[in-house]
Amino acid sequence: MLIGRAAELAELTGALERAAGGSAALALVGGDAGVGKTHLVSALVRTARDKGCTVLLGQCAELGESMPYLPLADALWAAAHDGAPDAEAVRAAVGARPVLGRLLPDGAAVEPGSEPGQQQLFGAVLGLLGELGAERPVLLVLEDLHWADRSTRHLLTFLARVLQRERVCVVGTYRSDDLHRRHPLRPVVAELARLPNVTAVEVPAFGPGETAAYLAELSRGSAPVTAEIVERVHRRSEGNPFYAAELYSAEIRGGGLDRSGLDRSGGPAELPSMLADLLLSRVERLSDAGRWVVRVAAVAGRRVDDELVRRVSGLDEAAAGEALREVVSHQLLVPAGTGYTFRHALLREAVYADLLPGERTRLHAAFARLLADPPEGTRGSAAELAHHSLAAHDLPAAFAASVRAGREAARLGAPAEASEHYERALELWDAVPGPEAAAGTDLARLTLAAAEASAASGELRRAAQRLRRLLDTAEPADAALGCRIRGHLATWLGELDDVSEALTAAREAVAMLPADPPTAERADALAVYARLLLFRDDDGEMPGLAERAVEDARAAGAADAEANLLVTLGLYREAVEADPGVAEVFARARDLAAADGSPLVAGRAAFHYARTRFDRGDLAGAARAADEGARFMLDNGLGWSTPGSIIRSLRYLIHYTAGNWDEAIRLAADFAVRVVRPHEAQMSAYALFVEVARGSPAADERLRWITPLLGEDLFLNYLARGLAAEHALWRGDPVAAGEHVRRVTDTIYGSTVGVLRLAATGLWAQAEIAAAARASGDGDAVRAAAETADDLLARARRAAAFTDDGRPRAWLGLEGHAWLARAEAERRRVDGVLDPDLWRRAADLFTYGDPDGGFVYEVARSRWRLAEALAERGDRDGAAAQWRPAVAAAERLGAAPLLAALRDLGARARLGGARPAAGAPGPLGALTAREREVLKLVAEGRNNREIAAALFISPKTASVHVSNILAKLDVTSRTQAAAVAHREGL
Template sequence: MHAACGRRVLIGRAAQLAELTAALDRAAAGTAGVVLVSGDAGVGKTHLVSALTRAARERGCAILVGQCAELGESMPYLPLADALWAAARAESPESDAVRAALDARPVLGRLLPDAEGAPGSASELGQQQLFGAALGLLGELGQERPVLLVLEDLHWADRSTRHLLTFLSRVLQRERVCLIGTYRSDDLHRRHPLRPVVAELLRLPNVTGVEVGPFGPGETADYLAALARGAGPVTAEVVERVHTRSEGNAFYAAELYSAESTGEDLPAGLADLLLSRVERLSEDAQRVVRVAAVAGRRIDDELVRRVSGLDEAAAGEALREVVSHQLLVPAGTGYTFRHALLREAVYADLLPGERTRLHADFARLLAGPAGGRRGSAAELAHHSLAAHDLPAAFAASVQAGREAQRLGAPAEAFEHFDRALELWDAVADPEDVAGTDRIDLSLTAVRASGQAGEIRRAISRLRRLLDLADPADVRLGVRIREHLASYLGDIDEDAESQRVARAAVAMLPPDPPTYERAAALATYARTLLYSDPEGEMPAIAEQAVEEARAAGAADAEASLLVTLGIHRELREADAAVAEVFARARDLAVADDNHPVALRAAFHHARTKFDRGDLAGATLAADEGVKLTLENGLGWSTFGTVLRSLQYLIHYTAGDWDEAVRLADGFGIQVVRPPEAQVSAYALFVEVARGADTVDERLRWMAPLWHGETFLTYVARGLAAEHALWQGDADTAIHHVYRVLDSLHPYETGVIRIAATGLWAQADRAARARAAGDDATAWAAAEAGDDLLRRARLVATTTWDGHPRAWLGLEGRAWLARAEAERLRLDGDPAPDAWRETADLFTFGDPDGGFVYEVARSRWRLAAALAESGDREAAAVEWRSATRIAERLGAAPLLGALRELGTRARLDTGRPASAPSGPFAALTVREREVLKLVAQGQGNRDIAAALFISPKTASVHVSNILAKLNVTSRTQAAALAHRENL
């Protein structure tokens, strides 16, 4: 790891550096100023000030940097002496001036280490005389060049230095001096001598404070990437782990990242540094900190007192001392550690027996008398396990899992159930204590894992359960296989999903009807949607509905209704299918099967969206998301897609402010596929607006999209658009083919991706034609034919080869876009194709529909009309697209429109006047070509300037010569000059 790289790169401090630089600029202009820079130890104050000193050096400033040391009051004026000594001996432009100024002021010279009688004589100097000398030296240096004086680590400053700081802050006025002081805010306890000084100085008009806060997650990621430069990429998991533990502290992050390669839990040097702060406390205060470390991140007064064994007065005084040193900080009715790593260090430093005893004390207090528990089951389980009380830990873990389920927290429920399963063999009568058997508890844990979005983990557990289950228990075998098939389908392992579901169905006879067989039939029917070569799905699903009703399996019936609804929709274009989905949702909700209810809710909203009913889709999606969040299923399979669909509907309707509000909860720094899938949707607006966050969001997703089809489709499809807006067709094409490789060839998403690929190939061909590169233009046309073939195939055929009855309004519009782009690829402006595309994207509402795509289509339509010579019609479309782009804040599209407006002269705001004289017969495009001919440009230059092919340019020139009745380009150019074209 190259730590120097990380230290040289300034990350996440742009605002603070701008404020410091502004103070330096004011000083250079003759207004002195003082800036006090605060922040926790290791947060990056010195790094920030170093960036300022480099900037000041580049501006020709005189630089004086001094540092305080942890020496108490024994070295008066240490930072000033340090600054003067270093500047006088440095090979810098100001060194001669500093030496001359010191020679003229012996009182300052005697501060230096090599002065006679130094350093002790400094304390005998007249303070006012020294202060005046320091002020005079700074003023003298400032006459030649601005001065930057940096006094670091003022929390260690001696009394004399604090007086000097106060003096200079009060009297520096017109001197060209900028004074920067840094101090650790976490060291300024209530009685710290610098605390009142800072409070006093910040009231002065020329003194400002700058706080250096911790890194955000993205800044930590950038910082670790800088540290690791040349050593390979830093994974998202490592970034999350380091950021969580360091809490954005740069020094802690660097130390923890270094420890990642050695396997250290907490680097010894970092632990020693953290513990040194605790060792300054009294014995009672140290005891309180140790008790708090065992309690966790948060603790209240009563628990501190009872576990520490201190009486109320002693405990209160100890807490006051700890809080004054900012090791614990008040939070609500209790206290938390100022930094989690401090708690880790204190906890790790406890003796094993001491740690066990303290955990046992907490467990006893939390359990309460006679089983009346005072704390949560999760807390009790934690302390009981650490105290090696396994029966209590087991019982509390089961209870904690059930509490988490009731609270809609499936991830936490899984962790608690998983801990109970680990303890199963270590306790007596586990079934009596848990109220269930081991297999049922395991299935409960699996369901919690799936609801939390950890689908692959759930699949792994189910496969192991198949090996553990009693083969004679057929109904249990069916349950396990049904769950496994369902989860396999969620990750697009369709073939295995169908095989496992078919096996589950075959294990039980249809008579008598059973819940397990009904559920297995529902899952099997769902798998047949995607691969049904024998056409058996409708009959099986209808039969399964009857079996589900006979078995009282309402949730299985609901799932079957959804499957039948999708099947009908594909083959019959039945608009009433939305009501089928709504009925299935209500049935599943009544049966308390929320995963099935969410699947139905998604398709209810989705089918309204596909039919252009954006208002109805919004209401349906909002209801679905509410159901999701109320039951803690936000990261389940349909929880994520419902939240994504809710965002997509607002994006489509042009309500981008609401879409951005929803995306605020998506997160950029993602480490799990469900998080990445939701986060990817934020790219729709970010790419369309050209936001700075696009590259960062894609960087976090990149390690996760391999093998994740849905994520690849959304993220890489939008990455392709992002590349195209930046003029990088080759990168866009690469993304397009990676998406197509991952999608099922009959998946409707292929159409949009193919259209994006055709956009890229059309841009590529236009550049090739302008450069005379016929081979590349031909290759682009071949690739375009393949992309259009794929799009047409999906538009007309379902997965199993049947004709597709319903594509959806958006699907039809994207197909039209693909057709129009294919024509553009050949250099054909094709205004009719682009007009059809724009009309289809309105979804039948001239003022609504897919607002952004309407604007993008009208941009292409305006260009096509202008190229065809109808500039007035082009201006109408151009103005419409521009208004939409301005309202949405779609910067890349707006930039393209403005370029088109300038090039085709569409931005005049008024209809073009009719041409007159010898040019009356020329079209708008021909007049544009004639202007370029008059400038002496050849056909290839004309083609490049107007984004047409050289062949088209040649045709325009021939038409111009014929209409002007001239025989050469020279004659045409002369006529253009004579008529002042």
């Protein structure tokens, strides 16, 4: 029976129902130890099973950070073996994903060299949940997250962000009273609580009435509980159900507290120690064998089974079985899947704390011996072995197991845990005899493995610092190892933007090995060096070095290094030599890396292959290439890795450019709106292209979440601010737009090729600012706008002419040339000049040579300005010829702000027969449509010359219209006419 938890269960059930409806949900259930989190979640599990859901239930264990993905492995193992109707489906889904099968106790051992990346494992989990959810809703419960390893915390965060339309509900429980200020779960909970699909449920303590109902339920079949007992138990338990149950049990046994709330010694009873006494009093009622079994189980810390109990306790099979039966009958251990768990974690903690130091050490040693020689057909856990060996003070065994656990964690795609295990091994290196023999490696290689694990878990600075310290203390005797160490150091320093030190390390790495014979280690070092030279090549050695390195890598059989070098060489040739064959170079690199089993390198090459076709205006070919690249990354479980995210963003951008906005929106459904990390915000920002162009309110919501992160990532700042500037311009706020642009040009993106689009947007803003300043007679503001505009145009011209490191740029890309033309045309607008030739050039360049294709939206935007320029010169037929296709494109795209601007232009310039609708009868009813347009401008304070410019008529004609308006309205001044216009809502 569930007491006092109706509201909390309703929240969880609601999350489950939303998931069943196709909107993935996550719920975090917090509360003090013993408050009833598991009881609440058990009720949800029963509800889910009644509704036909697939239930995956896993539990963390109090083993620190040692066992990666323990609750996930626990959930998959139990679901695949519990005899439920969907067990076969779970087994099939896991079997189709070997990376998940490796987590299970009976899974195949992982061979060295077959390590999956963490993103691959995350992708496999996402795929499994999606596959199971397609058949029936899935409830994944992860209990006791306060004990979760770091990889599990990362997995939980990943699922919270990427689960969107899957029929999956994830529920995690944790002890809120354990989350001290520096607890690693605390920031995770705070971060996830901000997400829209996350429900936070805090399980409160019972009130007096709920405690009474709870005790009444416990007393069924015995004497009714008295009000006095209820009051005393509630006061001492403070409403904690587990405490209340233990206190009540003591009361009815006659071993509880007296009425004063004091224990039998007469002293004040502190709840934790008193509770421990109550819990242990249950154990004391067992036989000697039963007590021993409970103590064995407490040291195990996880599920225990009959065989484990028998072997560690030393009891024979019959005695062990009888002892287990006794313990279960007293509800100290309860059956769980194929084994047993403590009825409550607090009970296990009390028993463990009560063990004498010698008992604890001997039991840990017994578990270590068992794990060192696991039963046939199972795979022992090196992490558990290390844990028990360390607790048993067996440092040599703990050292060897830590090394093995690090390797095992790396092969399971858990680099954070691998780093921790290696760190422990390094700490024990000098404390054990013969460490090299025990570890099967030397200190330098173990340090390198630890650094690689740190880097793979995102801790690049820690990884680089490890290798710096290693090189400062001792040079590895093996030159190939020294080369590899420096190559890794150069890579990580480059990613940390320390290019100077990275280049030094890369040169040293290359110099450590002779060119002949070619080796894989030297090929890898050359690949790193060549890539760094793209950013700084003072001696011009890049092309020759890369070409020779490709041959050396091929001769050494280093396919991944060869593929990386081909990509780097292709990038160089594209920018400096305008080589038209670079697409084939990127394709060759992609295929080579894919065949070699290097998906990240293949993803890098696939991105540039698609991007190159995109830059050359082959939008259909680029879309196919991006689709193939994204599919490849998703199939390899890397869709949410950095290369996977980049190629998926490019796929969106291609469809946006080609005018396939509905498809772009479909792809953007995976781009979260409420983001809290720069990487997520980058993907989210791409969705702004369509949202801003359509004037969607969703753009405001997206920008609200992105804006706090702009200072954390330069590319995000560039991308989001550029689109925020356009958003502000469509809203009529050029000053805000100009500020967005300025805050990007102050960064490196003020000088790279990325400044082209940004400069054009900034020049649009300055043109609007200058026009307003001229209308108000503010000459200083006009001059300031012109100075800002000159700087922006100079940046654009420089970026178009030179590469980032100052070399002449041979290839810019069709879009780059078009944006430069747009910038030139906007600069003339700053001076108040609409130049038809400049705008025609921009429109033509944006077509990419296809009058009916190209960059559809930007062609329409350029034709808008071209039509305006032609109308200003009196060429209404020419203006209409540009205006009509621009209107058609804006209507098809749903580009509401552009369409409104085009219709306004059509009305003012009388293009294509466009006429504003006549007004309703009233004071303005006698005015013609054109006179209403003139009156609107009069009401805005425009003089005759400004009215003429706005409506593409002569000042004399404007004067005639004003005179007619005054006569028809029967007023004597422009001020009175303006008052009538305002009163009538014109």
